Amino acid sequence: MTLGRALTILPVEGIPEILPGTVLGDCLGEAAALEDGDVLVVTQKIVSKAEGRLVAVDPEDRDALRRIVESESRRVLRRRGDLLLTETQHGFVCANAGVDLSNVRTGEAALLPVDPDRSARRIRDRLAARFGVRVGVVISDTFGRTWRNGVTDVAIGVAGVAAVVDLRGTTDALGRTLRATVVCVADELAGAAELVMGKATEIPAAIVRGVDPAWLVEASVAEGVVRPYAEDLFR
Amino acid sequence: MTLGRALTILPVEGIPEILPGTVLGDCLGEAAALEDGDVLVVTQKIVSKAEGRLVAVDPEDRDALRRIVESESRRVLRRRGDLLLTETQHGFVCANAGVDLSNVRTGEAALLPVDPDRSARRIRDRLAARFGVRVGVVISDTFGRTWRNGVTDVAIGVAGVAAVVDLRGTTDALGRTLRATVVCVADELAGAAELVMGKATEIPAAIVRGVDPAWLVEASVAEGVVRPYAEDLFR
Numbered sequence: 001m002t003l004g005r006a007l008t009i010l011p012v013e014g015i016p017e018i019l020p021g022t023v024l025g026d027c028l029g030e031a032a033a034l035e036d037g038d039v040l041v042v043t044q045k046i047v048s049k050a051e052g053r054l055v056a057v058d059p060e061d062r063d064a065l066r067r068i069v070e071s072e073s074r075r076v077l078r079r080r081g082d083l084l085l086t087e088t089q090h091g092f093v094c095a096n097a098g099v100d101l102s103n104v105r106t107g108e109a110a111l112l113p114v115d116p117d118r119s120a121r122r123i124r125d126r127l128a129a130r131f132g133v134r135v136g137v138v139i140s141d142t143f144g145r146t147w148r149n150g151v152t153d154v155a156i157g158v159a160g161v162a163a164v165v166d167l168r169g170t171t172d173a174l175g176r177t178l179r180a181t182v183v184c185v186a187d188e189l190a191g192a193a194e195l196v197m198g199k200a201t202e203i204p205a206a207i208v209r210g211v212d213p214a215w216l217v218e219a220s221v222a223e224g225v226v227r228p229y230a231e232d233l234f235r
Numbered sequence: 236m237t238l239g240r241a242l243t244i245l246p247v248e249g250i251p252e253i254l255p256g257t258v259l260g261d262c263l264g265e266a267a268a269l270e271d272g273d274v275l276v277v278t279q280k281i282v283s284k285a286e287g288r289l290v291a292v293d294p295e296d297r298d299a300l301r302r303i304v305e306s307e308s309r310r311v312l313r314r315r316g317d318l319l320l321t322e323t324q325h326g327f328v329c330a331n332a333g334v335d336l337s338n339v340r341t342g343e344a345a346l347l348p349v350d351p352d353r354s355a356r357r358i359r360d361r362l363a364a365r366f367g368v369r370v371g372v373v374i375s376d377t378f379g380r381t382w383r384n385g386v387t388d389v390a391i392g393v394a395g396v397a398a399v400v401d402l403r404g405t406t407d408a409l410g411r412t413l414r415a416t417v418v419c420v421a422d423e424l425a426g427a428a429e430l431v432m433g434k435a436t437e438i439p440a441a442i443v444r445g446v447d448p449a450w451l452v453e454a455s456v457a458e459g460v461v462r463p464y465a466e467d468l469f470r
Contacts, residue, residue: 005246005431006243006244006245006246006431007243007244007427007430007431008241008242008243008244009241009242009243009244009427010241011240011241078468078469080468085468092382093381093382102416142416142418145380145381145419146328146380146381146382146462146467146468146469146470147327147328147381147461147462147467147469147470148389148419148422148460148461148462149399149417149419149459149460149461149462150398150399150417150418150419150422150459150460151416151417151418151419152418152419152422152423152426153423154383163385164384164385167433181337181377181386182384182385182386183377183385183386183387183429184380184383184384184385184386184387185430187383187385187387187426188387188388188426188427188429188430189430191387191422191423191426191427192242192244192423192426192427192430194418194423195242195420195423195424195427195443195446196240196241196242198402208430211430224384224385225383225384225385226382226383226384227381227382227383227384232381232382233313233315233320233381234313234381234382234469235381235382
């Protein structure tokens with residue numbers, strides 16, 4: 001890991017309203033002055049819109065909403081009132097299977113992308129092909145956590161940037177071998193980007209500039225971050 | 236939330252070896268060119284060292300280590316081999332009650348600070364008194380998560396910066412009221428800072444420059460982030 005590296009996190013402004021069929025790589029490349037080595041963090045909401053992952057629903061029809069959440073889920077882990085904590089088809093554990101009514105038109109709900117790693121690869125590939133930039137892409141979403149209040153943004157898909165960085169076998173500052181330090185840099189990148197986005201603003205993407213070039217590798221949230229059911233101590 | 240705000244994250248280099256009794260505010264203020272409105276993220280390890288939260292232990296004596304972990308814990312939630320997932324005296328849920336052998340001398344283990352919010356206030360107050368800067372301070376530590384592989388840095392104490400930002404009652408970009416969006420910005424700040432620190436380097440602090448001035452308020456991780464036992468769905 002390089003010492004003394006500074007990061008800059010830049011909100012991407014001027015992204016137009018995204019509709020089903022919008023080529024996100026084009027919109028993002030036009031709005032963001034990307035440089036080689038940047039990581040572009042894109043919120044799930046505009047990815048879902050571009051991919052047409054929207055369903056019609058009356059926002060007051062709680063039964064209909066619950067059925068959508070259940071159909072997006074592999075398992076329901078907990079219920080509390082209208083809140084369902086479920087495991088999605090991807091293996092994510094989050095509230096209401098990521099089904100979300102905010103920042104979509106009334107009468108619609110946004111579902112998570114079917115394969116967020118693939119969504120990230122598509123954006124990355126388009127940016128390379130059309131704008132000639134080699135960047136990493138993180139698709140982010142806002143999840144709650146066990147044990148801790150408040151939500152944070154985490155990575156649901158990546159392309160061209162590490163999901164986790166494995167420091168096992170490296171030594172600490174005192175020469176001792178680190179035992180079990182696999183850092184989920186993708187989640188930290190997603191959370192860092194959220195700090196310049198806000199939830200209520202029109203900023204659905206941010207650039208993280210200055211990441212360690214060693215992190216710019218092929219990776220997958222599905223393979224690197226999602227903890228298999230059998231390995232989890234709390235499900 | 237202000238649109239178009241960019242963040243910069245700067246590693247703080249040149250911090251000397253920290254010993255019990257070291258006045259951290261002095262060391263940090265000398266090493267970091269802080270500006271009013273910065274948030275200084277400081278890793279737990281140097282806070283524990285400065286506060287003398289070190290105990291002698293043979294790193295190969297697994298029974299002794301387990302007893303230390305248990306004495307730092309309020310409840311043991313899960314055991315798997317040598318790994319204990321416990322609830323600390325503060326209410327944090329983490330591996331081995333945060334007891335850690337990395338980056339301390341062989342034969343010692345570092346315990347979490349007794350009151351990390353107070354630790355943060357002490358650093359903040361010293362920086363204000365000695366260097367005349369008004370900054371927020373986050374004490375960070377590295378925790379695992381349920382459901383997701385890899386660790387990330389989170390906030391265990393804050394002073395002069397929000398732990399969570401409550402967006403309930405604000406409206407989204409389409410004018411709809413956001414329902415339940417309390418963002419844990421302190422955790423996102425801690426994770427962002429980790430991106431410039433690494434685990435094996437000698438960088439135990441980082442500056443986050445450019446945060447929303449509205450976030451620079453009095454706050455507490457203990458009150459704002461720690462989820463009470465009775466409210467948790469998975470304990």
